[in-house]
């Protein structure tokens with residue numbers, strides 16, 4: 561595993577972090593690795609709160625991370641447990657096995673999700689968080705890729721976001737404190753934060769709440785039944801606001817993809833085509849060619865183009 565990075569002390573109390581060893585271009589791959597543990601989210605059950613049962617996490621970890629050296633390295637990683645997780649651990653009676661409790665606490669702090677999988681990737685899990693991230697990730701159970709979303713200077717820290725950035729400062733801070741046990745001090749959270757940007761995130765957050773029904777319908781291809789003009793408007797407003805927030809490019813391309821589908825239903829084909837083209841460019845930058853999400857958008861783009869031509 562090599563790339564334009566080094567893992568070293570992050571200095572500001574964040575433990576270790578990943579630093580660029582040379583200038584990196586926007587869109588360039590920073591880390592590419594094979595995950596050592598991959599949990600396929602399309603298989604097995606979820607708890608009612610949509611989280612994975614802890615016993616399953618432990619079973620998969622135990623089965624897939626059999627190499628003693630890798631196991632030892634994993635068990636040295638940082639962890640934090642909120643009260644809720646501790647209570648859950650007790651319920652699952654896993655604490656009777658100290659290794660199980662610890663491996664799960666580490667998992668909660670270090671695993672990265674791609675939508676289809678939750679993964680432990682040895683280098684990527686050392687990347688610290690910022691609400692003004694300069695990199696993002698994508699991949700699947702076989703391959704995990706971290707990419708720069710803007711140019712990163714030599715010696716600059718490579719930073720991703722652990723949470724949705726479409727939330728205002730207070731919400732992000734609560735989520736990071738409860739889930740990861742730290743107070744974020746990035747420029748978007750510190751005392752000189754940009755109020756205008758925070759207001760934009762607040763609005764995107766409330767628009768997001770109006771869209772889950774549409775997203776669920778999209779997955780079932782039952783759009784026509786639920787799409788209302790106000791959904792299209794919410795999505796358009798979210799896209800307009802997200803264009804002002806360069807660090808939220810992955811949030812933007814997901815919305816562009818959704819908007820393209822909504823336009824397609826409304827038979828606004830040229831608008832749909834341009835929106836999905838933009839979503840495709842975003843997906844390629846964030847997740848790269850070959851990623852399942854990028855491929856899905858590419859497929860949708862081709863379908864739309866043949867619809868326009870026919």
Ligand SMILES: C[S@@+](CC[C@H](N)C(=O)[O-])C[C@H]1O[C@@H](n2cnc3c(N)ncnc32)[C@H](O)[C@@H]1O
Nearest residue numbers: 574575576638669670685686687688689740742
């Ligand atoms: C996935 S690990 C990141 C790598 C970790 N720093 C290490 O040394 O292995 C997540 C942990 O790193 C620390 N961390 C990450 N981002 C941070 C930040 N912005 N401020 C403070 N601590 C941070 C927290 O302890 C968090 O629980």
